Amino acid sequence: MLGRTLQEVSAALKQGQITPVELCQKCLSLIKKTKFLNAYITISEEVALKQAEESEKRYKKGHSLGALDGIPVAVKDNFSTSGIETTCASNMLKGYVPPYNATVVQRLLDQGAVLMGKTNLDEFAMGSGSTDGVFGPVKNPWSYSKQYREKRKQKPHGENEDSNWLITGGSSGGSAAAVSAFTCFAALGSDTGGSTRNPAAHCGIVGFKPSYGLVSRHGLIPLVNSMDVPGILTRCVDDAATVLGVLAGHDPKDSTTIQDPGKPFMLSSLTDVSKLCIGIPKEYLVPELSSEVRSFWSKAANLFESEGAKVIEVSLPHTSYSIVCYHVLCTSEVASNMARFDGLEYGHRCDIDVSTEAMYAATRREGFNDVVRGRILAGNFFLLKENYANYFIKAQKVRRLIANDFVNVFNSGVDVLLTPTTLSEAVPYLEFIKEDNRTRSAQDDIFTQAVNMAGLPARQPEQPGRQVVEHVVETVPGDVKNAQKQ
C-alpha cells in the first residue's frame, strides 16, 4: 500500500480498502523503522493521528475533501507550521514553535492532508547535499537498495557496512528521502537554486519547481526572496500535478504571487508528442558531466524524437555566468534575510548580556553554521556602498540577460528544454564532504539555478521502471500548461 502513488492510495481510501488511521499508522511505523535515514527532524505523531481520525470521520460520512484527504505528507523544516517546532536545521531556531502555518501548509491541511512531520535539510536550505544541518546528514534510501549493495560488494573495502552510504542531494534531502522511502506520498521542499530537483534526482523521485509567483511563499523561511519557491516531491508526475492544483494561486499575504486564484488541474493523458518542440541547450554539455548522465540525456532525447517530437539544439549563451551571478545575488539576499536573527524576539539567545552588540555577535556566531555565516559576510560585502554598483547591480543585469536567454529560446518555437539535473549520480557521503559546501553548491547547481533566476518552472521526472540510483534529466517547460506526462 505504501508503495502506491498518491492517486492510487486516494482511490483506495475512497473505496474503503484502507482507512486514514490505518494508513497513518503504517507510515508512522515505517518512519520509525527508517529512522537511520535521518529524513525527519520532527515526527508529529499526535497531530497526524488526530488529523487521520478527522479524515476518517469525513470518509465515513462520504464527505471527503478531495484527493488529498487522509494522505500522509511531509513538510521541509523551513516551512512555518503552527504549534510544531520549525528549526531550519539550525541552532538559531532550535525550539522555535511558530504561531502560524505557511500558506502552502494551510492549503494542504485544508484539503485534509495528514502531516507526518518536518523533514531534514541543509541549514537554512544552504547546500546541495542535505549534509550541513545541525541534526546531521540525510542518508539516501537507495544506499540500502539491492542494486547498490551488490555494486558495493564488487569493490571490497572492508569497512563498516554503513560507512559508504550515499547523499540525498539537497537542500530538500529529508523530503526527498521521506517520499523515496515510502513514508509519505508527497512532501514539500523548497527550490532556490535546485534544492527540490537535485535531491529528487538523487533519490529517484519527481521534483517539481513551480514558476515564481505561482505558489505562495508566505511562511517559507526565505533564503533568496526573489528566487525561492515551494517545491513538490512525489513519486509520479500525476501526483505532483494534484498537489500543485491545491497549492497554486493568489495569496493576499504574498505580494509576489499572481493575481489569478488557484484551481485544480489534471495533466492531459495525451501521449502524442508530435507537436512538441524540444530544445537541447548546447552550453549544458560540460566536460564534468558523467558519461552515464550524458547517455541518459541522449536516450531521453532519442525517445522523444522516435515518438515524433522535434528535437533541436538551442543556445543559452549566458549560461557560464549564471553561477557567479547567482552567488552574488543569493549571498546578498541571505545577508539581508538573516539580519532578523538577533536572539531578541525568538530563537536562540546567547548568555552574554554585557551589551546589545555583544549579544548579537555571540548569538549569531552560536546560532549559525559556517556556511550561513560565510554567505552573510559575502552578501554584506557585495551590499556595501562602494561595492553595490560593481557587484549587485551588475549581477542583476546579468540575471536579466540569463532570463532573456530563455525568453528568446521559447519565443523561437521551442516548447520545452531537456537538460540534466545533476552532473553525476548520487555520491557517497565520504566523497561529498571532501569539498566544502560552497564548492559543492557551485558544482551541483550548474544545471538548476539558471531556472531560478529566470523564475521558470522545471521538473525533475522520475525514471519510470528504473530502480537504480541515477539522477534523471529535467525538463523546463516554456508554459506550465504544456507539461506532458512521461
Next chain:
Amino acid sequence: MAAPMLRGRCLGRCWALACIDSGSRHGRGAATGFTSSGKRGQSFVAQQPLLTAQKSRKGEHKWAAVVGLEIHAQIASNSKLFSGSQVHFAAPPNSLVSFFDASLPGTLPVLNRRCVEAAVMTGLALNCHINKKSLFDRKHYFYADLPAGYQITQQRLPIAVNGSLAYSVCVGKKWRQVITKTVRIKQIQLEQDSGKSLHDELRSQTLIDLNRAEGQLRVDANISVHHPGEPLGVRTEVKNLNSARFLARAIDYEIQRQINELENGCEILNETRSFDYKLGCTVPMRDKEGKQDYRFMPEPNLPPLLLYDTASLPAGADPQQVINIDRIREQLPELPSETREKLIQQYGILPEHSFALLNEVGLLEFFQNVIKETRAEPKKVTSWVLNIFLGFLKQRNLAVNESPVTPSVLAELLNLLDRKVISSAAAKQVFEELWRSKGKTPSQIVSERKLELMQDEEALERVCHAVMEGHPQVVMDMKRGNPRAINKLIGLVRKVTHNRADPTVIKEILEKQLSS
C-alpha cells in the same frame, strides 16, 4: 510592520539662510535682519578677500547656515503600512503586534492602500510630482527596536518629488513684519517606523515596544554653516525633535555651536546629535559611531508600486486594485494657500493675517462666524480675533473650541463698538468680563457697568473746559508741546465722566479748545 510614516525632506536653503553676525544672536532673534543682512553678507564677500576660519577674529565674518529637515509624520490609518495590525494611540506595550511586526521568519509585507493614498494626497498638497512608479528598499542596521534588522523605505525612487510649501516668517522689529517664503520639498517617501525603546538605567535593560503608534510627528534637522560663496560645511544631524519650539531652539543652538567651533579652529564632525531639552543644547549621541553603511537593497517582496491617472488607467481595471491620482486630486480638500487667497480677496486682510487665521485650529471658522453676524469691518474683526481674542486664548493656554466667548457674543460686542455705543477701551473691558462670567451678553454688561459712551457732546465740552480750568499747569505743559500732558488731561476727563467718553473724542475737543 510599523506605523506608516511619511518622510518629507525640505531643503532649507531658502528657509533658514540666516546671515548671522556672530555674537549677536539670541534665540529666535536670528530672524532679525533676515533678508537685509543676507545681502550684506553677499556684498561683503565680493568686496573683501576671504579669511580662513583660523585666521579670522571673532565677529568679523558673516556666516550662512543651511538647514534641511527630515519630517517623519505618521499616517492616519487604521492599520499599519505593511502588516494588518491596528494602530492605536497609547495602547499597552506590544499589544498591537502582528507576526510581521515581530519579524517572525517567513512573514511578508503587504502594502496598505490607504497609506499609499495618503502619501499621494500629501504629495499633491505639497505641489510635488507624483512618481507613477516608485520602489521599496531595505535599509539595514542592527538595533533592538528594528526586529527585522532592516527598515523598509523608499530610497531609490520615492512616491513624490520636487514639491514646495509657502509659509510666513515674522521679521523686523518685534516681528511685526511678515513675509512669505517658500521651502523646497525634495521628496516624500513611505516607510516603516521603528519600535520604541525605553532605557531602564537601573536594571541596565532596554525595553522594546513594537506597537509603533507613538510619536506622531518627529523631525530630524541637518545643519551646517559656511561662509557665503564658499562650499557647504560639514553637517550634523540632530534627531528626534518633537515640537516646533524645540526644533527652533535646537537649530539655533547648533548653528551657534558650529560657528563657535569653527572660529576656534576646530572641525565639525559629521555626526548625529540629540537635543537635551533641559540644558537647551545638542549633545553627541553615544551609540552612533562613525558613518553607517546601510547596505541598501531593493525589497524583493514588494513589486514596484504603480499609480495611474485617468489617461493611463488600463481598461477594465478593478477600482479596488488600482489608485488613480486624478481621483485623489479631486478629493483633496481646499488647500490652505487657496483659503488664504480667498480670505485676502474677500475681506481685504493682510497676507500675514491670513496665515495667522489658518495656523490656529478652529480660528478660521470662528472668524467667519463672527463676520457673518456683525456689521463691523472685516479689518476690525480681524484685529479683534487675532490680537485680543487669540491673546486671551494663549494666555490661558486654551484652544479655540474651549473659548467661553462664542462667535455670536463677540459679534454682538463688535456691533456695539461699530455703532459707537461704547468706546474701544470699554469694549476691551466688556470682553474681559465676558471671559470671566459666562451667560451675560455684552449689552447686559455694558448697561450694568454703565459703559455707554456719552452721547452729549456739549456736556463733554463743558467737562473738558472745566478740567482745563482746574489744571492750568498741565495746560501750560501742553502749550509748550509736551505730548504727555494731553494724556494727563484726557485721563482726568475720563475720570470725571466715569470712562464714558471716547478718549479720541476727548482729545479732539481738548485740542480744539486749546487752539481756540
